[in-house]
Amino acid sequence: MNIDLRSDTVTKPTEAMLRAMAEAEVGDDVYREDPTVNRLEEIAAERLGKEAALFVTSGTQGNQIAVLTHCVNGDEVILEAESHLFYYEGGAMSALAGVQTRTIHGERGSMRAKDVEKAIRGNNIHFPRTKLICLENTHNRAGGAVGTVEQMKSIYEVAQKNSVPVHLDGARLFNAAIALGVDVGELCKYTDTVQICLSKGLSAPVGSIIAGDRDFIEEARWWRKKLGGGLRQAGYLAAPGILALTQMTERLVEDHERAKQLSDGLRKLSLKVDTVETNIVLLHTESIHQTAVDFLERLAERGVLAVDFDDYVIRFTTHRHISESDIARVLEIVEELLGAATASH
Ligand SMILES: *Cc1c(COP(=O)(O)O)cnc(C)c1O
Numbered sequence: 001m002n003i004d005l006r007s008d009t010v011t012k013p014t015e016a017m018l019r020a021m022a023e024a025e026v027g028d029d030v031y032r033e034d035p036t037v038n039r040l041e042e043i044a045a046e047r048l049g050k051e052a053a054l055f056v057t058s059g060t061q062g063n064q065i066a067v068l069t070h071c072v073n074g075d076e077v078i079l080e081a082e083s084h085l086f087y088y089e090g091g092a093m094s095a096l097a098g099v100q101t102r103t104i105h106g107e108r109g110s111m112r113a114k115d116v117e118k119a120i121r122g123n124n125i126h127f128p129r130t131k132l133i134c135l136e137n138t139h140n141r142a143g144g145a146v147g148t149v150e151q152m153k154s155i156y157e158v159a160q161k162n163s164v165p166v167h168l169d170g171a172r173l174f175n176a177a178i179a180l181g182v183d184v185g186e187l188c189k190y191t192d193t194v195q196i197c198l199s200k201g202l203s204a205p206v207g208s209i210i211a212g213d214r215d216f217i218e219e220a221r222w223w224r225k226k227l228g229g230g231l232r233q234a235g236y237l238a239a240p241g242i243l244a245l246t247q248m249t250e251r252l253v254e255d256h257e258r259a260k261q262l263s264d265g266l267r268k269l270s271l272k273v274d275t276v277e278t279n280i281v282l283l284h285t286e287s288i289h290q291t292a293v294d295f296l297e298r299l300a301e302r303g304v305l306a307v308d309f310d311d312y313v314i315r316f317t318t319h320r321h322i323s324e325s326d327i328a329r330v331l332e333i334v335e336e337l338l339g340a341a342t343a344s345h
Pocket of ligand 1: 059063136140171172197
């Protein structure tokens with residue numbers, strides 16, 4: 001069996017989720033007659049501290065619906081230069097919403113409020129209109145880095161002052177909340193709309209939630225249908241989502257402990273690892289004179305899977321199927337590979 005550290009998306013539904021799916025009460029959700037979807041949306045809205053929520057097929061669909069709902073084509077969106085919305089969504093913001101992106105480099109994924117403020121366009125006949133600011137917490141490419149409540153608040157204040165809404169890509173927002181020891185609602189106070197993934201560390205098989213005020217969610221529902229995301233007996237998919245939100249958030253602390261165990265172990269082997277705050281570990285491979293892809297190939301031969309994040313950066317992501325002994329095994333394998341590399345020099 002491989003030790004699969006490629007992503008927390010590989011998590012399979014729990015036994016309780018499978019039972020809930022089999023027993024779900026369903027109806028046609030396009031007619032809003034699926035009681036299980038309706039319940040998931042109510043629970044999610046309450047948990048995130050927003051008026052309403054919408055079940056969507058994926059994080060990408062949720063983010064794109066948010067952009068489509070907030071903007072019209074030609075508008076400008078301010079977002080972090082390595083954010084998922086910019087980096088990993090196939091150029092969808094430009095292709096679908098027809099918006100222009102204004103990227104800002106953050107510090108461990110968090111933009112500074114004053115840089116955001118400077119980027120907001122004034123009123124000038126030459127300029128596009130700044131219609132949205134997007135944040136990401138935790139920040140994936142920054143290695144699961146956490147944005148603090150203060151950082152989010154400072155950007156929200158700038159946004160409000162300039163009447164620009166904020167959307168939070170909170171694919172791993174529960175990881176951020178657990179790491180900060182705050183309620184997710186506390187983080188959502190400083191954003192107008194939010195997307196969270198049920199299908200990552202929370203272990204649901206499918207789906208994301210977007211939340212915001214009632215008018216926003218009504219309009220988002222229209223966009224979801226238009227994009228082909230209006231599902232029918234979707235309660236079978238919403239049922240595990242309910243358990244994801246009500247039973248699976250607290251255990252994320254275990255994933256964070258495993259990530260810490262991995263990063264501590266890698267450092268003991270004199271490897272360079274970024275600061276670990278949640279369930280992502282970024283390993284730098286320059287010092288061992290191997291590209292990420294080469295080192296990954298040798299790990300895969302020994303049954304350890306991860307992904308390359310840059311020429312010399314590997315990402316490991318911990319999740320529910322990774323145990324303490326799995327991490328110990330990964331560290332043994334890395335040590336053996338390093339030994340082999342030294343011997344062959
Ligand atoms: C995974 C992820 C998404 C997209 O979610 P999908 O369900 O894979 O489309 C969006 N943003 C971030 C930060 C992510 O990590």
